[in-house]
Amino acid sequence: MNDAELFVRINAFARATGWLHPLMTGWASYGVIAFAGLLLLGWWQARRRADPSAMAAAVWAPLATLLAVAINQPIVHLIAEPRPYSALPGILVLAHQSNDPSCPSDHAVMAGAAAAALYLVDRRLGAVAAVAAALLAFSRVYIAAHYPTDVLVGLGLGIAVTVAGWVLVRGILTHAVVRLTTTRWRRFVTATPQPDSGRDV
Numbered sequence: 001m002n003d004a005e006l007f008v009r010i011n012a013f014a015r016a017t018g019w020l021h022p023l024m025t026g027w028a029s030y031g032v033i034a035f036a037g038l039l040l041l042g043w044w045q046a047r048r049r050a051d052p053s054a055m056a057a058a059v060w061a062p063l064a065t066l067l068a069v070a071i072n073q074p075i076v077h078l079i080a081e082p083r084p085y086s087a088l089p090g091i092l093v094l095a096h097q098s099n100d101p102s103c104p105s106d107h108a109v110m111a112g113a114a115a116a117a118l119y120l121v122d123r124r125l126g127a128v129a130a131v132a133a134a135l136l137a138f139s140r141v142y143i144a145a146h147y148p149t150d151v152l153v154g155l156g157l158g159i160a161v162t163v164a165g166w167v168l169v170r171g172i173l174t175h176a177v178v179r180l181t182t183t184r185w186r187r188f189v190t191a192t193p194q195p196d197s198g199r200d201v
Contacts, residue, residue, distance in 0.1 A: 007084055035136075038128070039114060052181075057120035060170075064117045065113045068158045082102060083098070092144060104157050105145075105146045111154075113158030113161055
């Protein structure tokens with residue numbers, strides 16, 4: 001089964017599940033807000049742990065997400081694949097139509113990058129983010145904004161940027177977090193109180 005055939009099957013599923021339309025269109029459009037909340041939760045969890053590496057990953061998470069989306073922009077315009085609703089007549093379209101190219105999906109790139117980064121912060125939070133990313137990717141196909149390959153490539157690109165970048169910046173960010181714990185910015189990277197080195201024994 002090729003990409004277009006799989007898309008048509010998912011589109012037929014969308015036609016048969018009208019009750020799902022509000023949920024899918026809402027998640028496809030506003031799931032990005034949920035990921036912002038997950039990134040904030042990742043920072044909050046890392047702050048409560050005495051683990052500079054976890055906080056470094058929490059700092060890297062939004063940076064990796066933004067970097068992945070930025071890297072995706074020239075790739076999208078280089079591939080220049082038309083959206084399904086521009087190429088396939090007679091399909092159900094629930095997406096707000098745009099002239100932007102289709103592959104890779106920006107939403108999927110964002111979700112893949114964020115989920116991978118959150119997994120570095122906390123595995124359980126990363127698992128929740130991975131499910132959210134998969135649902136977001138599927139919803140983008142469901143509303144006819146993308147082909148299945150568009151979102152799969154997007155997820156893969158987001159994950160790759162996050163993991164490759166983490167290998168490069170982990171040491172630098174971890175060192176920076178450790179340094180910040182000795183400054184007035186300490187409260188942003190750890191919830192543990194600063195030792196009172198001047199207390200008399």
